[in-house]
Amino acid sequence: MEIKEKILKSSIKLFMENGFFEVSIRDIFKQININKSAFYKYFKSKDELIYKVIEEFCSPYFDEIIGATNLCNESTKKKLKTIFIKYCGIIPYLKKILNINKFNYIAVTFITIEGLKSYENKNLVNDFNHRLLEGIDNVVEEGKELGEVLPEIDSLSTSKSIVSMLQSSMVLWAMNQNIDINLLFKTNFKYLWKSIGVSPI
Known part of the structure; x- marks a missing residue:
């Protein structure tokens, strides 16, 4: 395994287990037994490292969430439900690719939702949010045309509300792991x- 890949994998594991702010660059040095110069050869700072972590490990899952509706040829209700199911699947996804069982759930939320907003390069998060909003808007608009969504619904406003609901649900769950995340998303x-559909739930 190359040094850069080793740094990325070890870093995200430390972030997920202990929290982003609780992990120092020194902790990363110790975890993979490298010196300062080896780290700075690949990353200018911890800020750049977190961006690369998101780009490497979270971005592919973002794409899966956005692409979920394209793989679903069923009703509008089913398409939207697929997005909800996919959105709350970040933990199983990270467990699978990183072999992590212990999670600091606030760190997961920070990295997957808010992580890049404080950093110089915001393109990844902005692009994800834009594409997700656009995808949901298309599904809602199509649902209106098919007579599956109430015709008086404003598609864009509804889509913005859905994105907000998805993100706020993740934050709520991260703050209280006693909440069943699957039940939370199912209830939401x-x-x-019930508020936008023509047919009953």
Whole structure:
């Protein structure tokens, strides 16, 4: 394994287990037994490292969330539900690719939702949010045309509300792991569809 890849994998594991702010660059040095110059050969700072971590490990999952509706040829309700299911699947995804069982859930939320907003390069998060909003808007608009979504619904406003609901649900869950995340998303989807859908849940 190359040094850069080793740094990335070890860093995200430390971030997920202990929290982003609790992990120092020194902790990363110790974890993979490298010196300062080896680290700075690949990363200018911890800020740049977190961007690369998101780009490497979270961006592919972002793409899966956005692409979820394209793989679903069923009803509008099913397409939107697929997005909800996919959105709350970040933990199983990270467990699978990184072999992590212990999570600092606030760190997961920070990295997957808010991580880049404080950093110089915001393109990844902005692009994800824009594409997600656009994808949901298309599904809602198509649902109106098919007579599956109430015609008086404003597609863009509804889509913005859905994105906000997805993100706030992740934050709520991160703050209280006693919450069943799957049940939380299932309940939220139920109330969403009750307010916009023509057919019953």
